Amino acid sequence: MTAPTLPPHSSSDTPAPATDARADTGTPADPEASVSSLGRILHTQVISWYDANARDLPWRRPDAGAWGVMVSEFMLQQTPVSRVLPVYEQWLERWPRPADLAKEAPGEAVRAWGRLGYPRRALRLHGAAVAITERHGGDVPTEHAQLLALPGIGEYTAAAVASFAYGQRHAVLDTNVRRVLARAVTGVQYPPNATTAAERRLARALLPEDARTAARWAAASMELGALVCTAKNEACGRCPIAEHCAWRLAGKPPHEGPPRRGQTYAGTDRQVRGKLLAVLREAHAPVPQAVLDRVWHEPVQRARALDGLVADGLVEPLPGGLYRLPLT
DNA sequence: CATCCGTGGCG
DNA sequence: TCGCCAAGGAT
Incomplete structure (x- = not known):
């Protein structure tokens, strides 16, 4: 108005x-x-x-x-x-x-x-x-x-x-x-x-x-x-x-x-990335890979999605298989 | 220039 | 139920 x-x-x-x-x-x-x-x-x-x-x-x-x-x-x-x-x-x-x-x-x-x-x-x-x-x-x-x-x-x-x-x-x-x-x-x-x-x-x-x-x-x-x-x-x-x-x-x-x-979505990397990032957004401490593994059954696509997030700078990998949102 | 990149509401 | 759509950008 x-x-x-x-x-x-x-x-x-x-x-x-x-x-x-x-x-x-x-x-x-x-x-x-x-x-x-x-x-x-x-x-x-x-x-x-x-x-x-x-x-x-x-x-x-x-x-x-x-x-x-x-x-x-x-x-x-x-x-x-x-x-x-x-x-x-x-x-x-x-x-x-x-x-x-x-x-x-x-x-x-x-x-x-x-x-x-x-x-x-x-x-x-x-x-x-x-x-x-x-x-x-x-x-x-x-x-x-x-x-x-x-x-x-x-x-x-x-x-x-x-x-x-x-x-x-x-x-x-x-x-x-x-x-x-x-x-x-x-x-x-x-x-x-x-x-x-x-x-x-x-x-x-x-x-x-x-x-x-x-x-x-x-x-x-x-x-x-x-x-x-x-x-x-x-x-x-x-x-x-x-x-x-x-x-x-x-x-x-x-x-x-x-x-x-x-724009198909179900089953795509985007959906997997979304699930991974949702977990990391809610977490306020580094998340073990084992926890992330539970968001998607298929290991190859799951790994590709996680790698993609890291490559994009949306996720920061830490020693010991831990992940978090980027600090830098 | 075609693809990829999230998410949710609505008809 | 499910496809379509919502003030795009980067590669």
Whole structure:
């Protein structure tokens, strides 16, 4: 319900949306021009909708700060909001600044991560906190390139932090925005499996000129994908741009092309790694291998999973067949 | 570019 | 019950 505010800090390090590459060809009918005018409608409608319907999430509060935004982005990588909320609160309470986390053993980050999944993210967030403390004086850097250089931060997260925390103008292309653009503009049900150059181009072409508006558009289009234009059971009845949606206007044609690859889990190394790490998270003293052996019956896969955890730095082997979360 | 990397809720 | 999906990144 709140209208989240953004710090006034702004900059336009992203190239302007372009008179665009095709400007010199003198193409008579002008597809980009129509994208542009459509863009303004989308911005207006979606941002208004956002102002009235945005969830009041803690990392959107003005006092969250760049560190809060960054922590939330790490946790939200492939994990739903509802499960992130409690861990986020504990995390910020315990480590209110990057330097506070940097002082801790990495294993403490892994333990506090709990069952959010993909625990390497916890390790990378710890690594990012260390780098921020060492290289940036303890403040989350403001530049996209500096953010991108931190462990665990890729194109999406760098753009998200720069946009949400610092109000900068970046194309923030997450799975929600990709789906919204695929439907509203491209007219297909789902975006491609991997992000394409065409999607980046479209997102950049649709970016409002003004940094502040661009940041708002980024948050708003993402929220629309999360709450209304969902992967399944989309709620077009509540969509502010339903009348302009190419996919809906085309009669919602079903997805064509390669099926979107599912993620099998049962019986995989990931499941075994998860079980091993769960034991180590609960333990507050080194755990004998014999105890770990009980989580999985098959010895070859069990050993491979444990080796993998050690190789990833998520588990520290000690002399005498003991294991614990990493102290260093 | 395809794979790997956790976990839990929901239809 | 079980497949699908959830604010990706690294290799």
